[in-house]
Amino acid sequence: MYGTHQSGRNIPFDYQSQVISYRPSIHSRRANLTVKFQDLYGFTVEGNVDDVNVLNEVREKVRQQGRVWWALEASKGANWYLETHVSSTLKASLRFSAIANAVTLKRLIRKGIPPVWRPKVWFTLSGAAKKKSTVPESYYSDLIKATEGKVTAATKQIDHDLPRTFPGHPWLDTPQGHASLRRVLVVYSFRDSYVGYCQGLNYVAALLLLVMKTEEDAFWMLAVLLENVLVNDCYTNNLTGCHVEQRVFKDLLAKKCPKISAHLEDLEFDVSLVATEWFLCLFSKSLPSETTLRVWDILFYEGAKVLFHVALAVFKMNEDQLLLTQQVGDVINILQRTTHHLFDPDELLEVAFDKIGSMTTNTISKGRKKLEPEVMAELDERLRRLNSLKEEEN
Amino acid sequence: MATIGHSNINAKLVLLGDMGAGKSSLVLRFVKGQFLEFQESTIGAAFFSQTLAVNDATVKFEIWDTAGQERYHSLAPMYYRGAAAAIIVYDMTNAGSFARAKKWVQELQKQGNPNMVMALAGNKVDLEEKRSVSAEEARSYAEENGLFFMETSAKTATNVNDIFYEIAKRLPRAQPPQNPAGMVLVDRPTEAARASTCCS
Ligand SMILES: Nc1nc2c(ncn2[C@@H]2O[C@H](COP(=O)(O)OP(=O)(O)O)[C@@H](O)[C@H]2O)c(=O)[nH]1
Ligand SMILES: [Mg+2]
Numbered sequence: 001m002y003g004t005h006q007s008g009r010n011i012p013f014d015y016q017s018q019v020i021s022y023r024p025s026i027h028s029r030r031a032n033l034t035v036k037f038q039d040l041y042g043f044t045v046e047g048n049v050d051d052v053n054v055l056n057e058v059r060e061k062v063r064q065q066g067r068v069w070w071a072l073e074a075s076k077g078a079n080w081y082l083e084t085h086v087s088s089t090l091k092a093s094l095r096f097s098a099i100a101n102a103v104t105l106k107r108l109i110r111k112g113i114p115p116v117w118r119p120k121v122w123f124t125l126s127g128a129a130k131k132k133s134t135v136p137e138s139y140y141s142d143l144i145k146a147t148e149g150k151v152t153a154a155t156k157q158i159d160h161d162l163p164r165t166f167p168g169h170p171w172l173d174t175p176q177g178h179a180s181l182r183r184v185l186v187v188y189s190f191r192d193s194y195v196g197y198c199q200g201l202n203y204v205a206a207l208l209l210l211v212m213k214t215e216e217d218a219f220w221m222l223a224v225l226l227e228n229v230l231v232n233d234c235y236t237n238n239l240t241g242c243h244v245e246q247r248v249f250k251d252l253l254a255k256k257c258p259k260i261s262a263h264l265e266d267l268e269f270d271v272s273l274v275a276t277e278w279f280l281c282l283f284s285k286s287l288p289s290e291t292t293l294r295v296w297d298i299l300f301y302e303g304a305k306v307l308f309h310v311a312l313a314v315f316k317m318n319e320d321q322l323l324l325t326q327q328v329g330d331v332i333n334i335l336q337r338t339t340h341h342l343f344d345p346d347e348l349l350e351v352a353f354d355k356i357g358s359m360t361t362n363t364i365s366k367g368r369k370k371l372e373p374e375v376m377a378e379l380d381e382r383l384r385r386l387n388s389l390k391e392e393e394n
Numbered sequence: 395m396a397t398i399g400h401s402n403i404n405a406k407l408v409l410l411g412d413m414g415a416g417k418s419s420l421v422l423r424f425v426k427g428q429f430l431e432f433q434e435s436t437i438g439a440a441f442f443s444q445t446l447a448v449n450d451a452t453v454k455f456e457i458w459d460t461a462g463q464e465r466y467h468s469l470a471p472m473y474y475r476g477a478a479a480a481i482i483v484y485d486m487t488n489a490g491s492f493a494r495a496k497k498w499v500q501e502l503q504k505q506g507n508p509n510m511v512m513a514l515a516g517n518k519v520d521l522e523e524k525r526s527v528s529a530e531e532a533r534s535y536a537e538e539n540g541l542f543f544m545e546t547s548a549k550t551a552t553n554v555n556d557i558f559y560e561i562a563k564r565l566p567r568a569q570p571p572q573n574p575a576g577m578v579l580v581d582r583p584t585e586a587a588r589a590s591t592c593c594s
Contacts, residue, residue: 157463164435199462200437238468268476276469277437328456329443379468385504
């Protein structure tokens with residue numbers, strides 16, 4: 001129905017052409033009205049004139065970063081960023097340049113990968129390229145053929161969610177967009193039948209499609225994300241991994257923002273009420289698109305700890321206001337208003353790294369290991385309770 | 395403005411029930427007076443608040459509209475913990491959704507707050523010709539289990555405000571710190587007394 005399934009299917013959505021066409025009219029400037037406009041990745045954003053100005057500044061910074069990346073390629077050679085892994089077999093001089101490159105690269109990535117570079121850089125640095133290279137060339141197209149026409153619980157849920165995934169987006173919310181997203185999700189559900197399809201992945205895969213440009217690359221990014229980058233079992237039965245991350249996050253909040261943590265506890269506000277969605281959708285439903293992708297730049301290079309940094313930052317940057325809240329609704333409003341208006345990624349990432357301070361991947365892993373038994377016990381207890389209900393009935 | 399016996403109540407309310415039963419539509423109708431065919435899907439739960447005035451109190455509902463496939467049910471305790479009220483929604487054109495609504499009732503009875511006010515909503519009553527759960531069956535189930543029952547339609551707005559209003563009336567009123575000497579406290583409505591003891 002959608003033509004042949006060649007693997008290099010291109011996504012006819014070009015962010016380069018999505019220039020903000022909005023010019024604040026005299027009226028909106030005067031009244032500071034809320035205006036609607038399209039951002040870098042085609043999402044409709046509502047904001048005021050200040051937001052538009054911030055977005056234009058961000059666009060300019062993105063252009064500058066682009067020039068930096070081109071200059072580096074010119075001086076260090078194409079693919080220089082791949083030569084950052086220090087292996088013992090490297091000669092000393094090479095090893096030095098690898099370390100230097102790694103330091104440069106980490107700094108550079110924290111400043112943002114320009115959108116034109118994202119597909120290539122993500123694909124190699126995340127390990128997706130390596131993953132893909134271990135299977136035959138035709139893996140993705142074979143799976144598409146093999147799964148065509150199959151109906152499973154996963155495919156039904158996917159079909160239900162397609163029109164509800166970023167509705168109104170100029171490419172995602174078209175028959176073509178739905179078909180691409182569907183194939184990526186369906187094929188993945190067959191690749192890992194243990195995950196199958198989990199709601200939330202629709203948003204993640206949709207954004208991957210917009211960045212990666214080809215469906216097959218988006219598929220491999222999804223695979224590396226679920227299989228290597230994120231905590232295990234984040235999206236499987238009972239969302240076990242997600243529960244573990246939430247517990248780790250609460251511990252970190254108590255450590256890094258003790259006042260906020262204590263105040264919210266007094267309000268009986270469980271921070272997971274808002275943070276669960278952040279971790280399951282990797283902020284794609286909460287932050288503006290370029291800000292989300294800046295988080296993902298770091299996610300694919302440094303790992304899942306960036307999610308904790310960013311989640312903590314959202315609380316930290318609102319510390320004063322949060323400490324004054326008396327009601328759950330106010331807490332939620334503050335957090336939502338903040339995330340929706342974080343058009344300047346650097347504003348967020350500066351807090352996330354400079355103010356929150358360093359956390360190692362090792363700290364996070366230790367936290368997970370420590371808290372996992374508790375989480376499992378609680379989940380089991382709930383299931384036992386539900387099962388005992390069933391028996392009573394019989 | 396405050397009158398004797400008038401109280402401001404914050405009440406956490408959770409909506410539970412089958413995907414597609416109409417939870418989000420009921421909330422949207424109650425909070426914004428709208429009905430939309432397609433809404434962006436929710437991950438976990440969406441939060442809304444709405445204030446309602448009943449005779450003796452102003453109730454501010456803090457509403458958690460839960461969502462998601464089976465695996466998301468593991469998150470449910472976070473949303474119903476500490477809730478003063480719950481609306482369990484089923485689609486009256488779908489018998490399976492009624493069966494699953496009963497499971498939610500049981501889970502709340504076992505785990506929720508024993509004073510929680512619970513309502514059972516048979517939604518989509520505008521689709522009378524497709525009915526597959528009779529009102530009598532649902533009502534008698536609700537009575538046996540100490541819930542109150544209404545058939546609703548988010549589409550036509552039938553009974554939507556009413557179900558929230560009924561809940562507001564039944565919420566336990568905060569006890570005044572001291573009973574001022576000689577003052578006769580207003581009797582609580584009888585349903586409220588019943589609702590607060592029904593599920594123990
Ligand atoms: N006819 C009719 N359709 C409804 C009613 N309430 C919801 N729906 C539709 O049922 C579907 C599921 O509703 P939704 O609110 O998303 O259900 P939820 O999954 O429980 O949140 C949507 O297509 C709604 O338009 C109703 O009262 N009458
Ligand atoms: Mg819903």
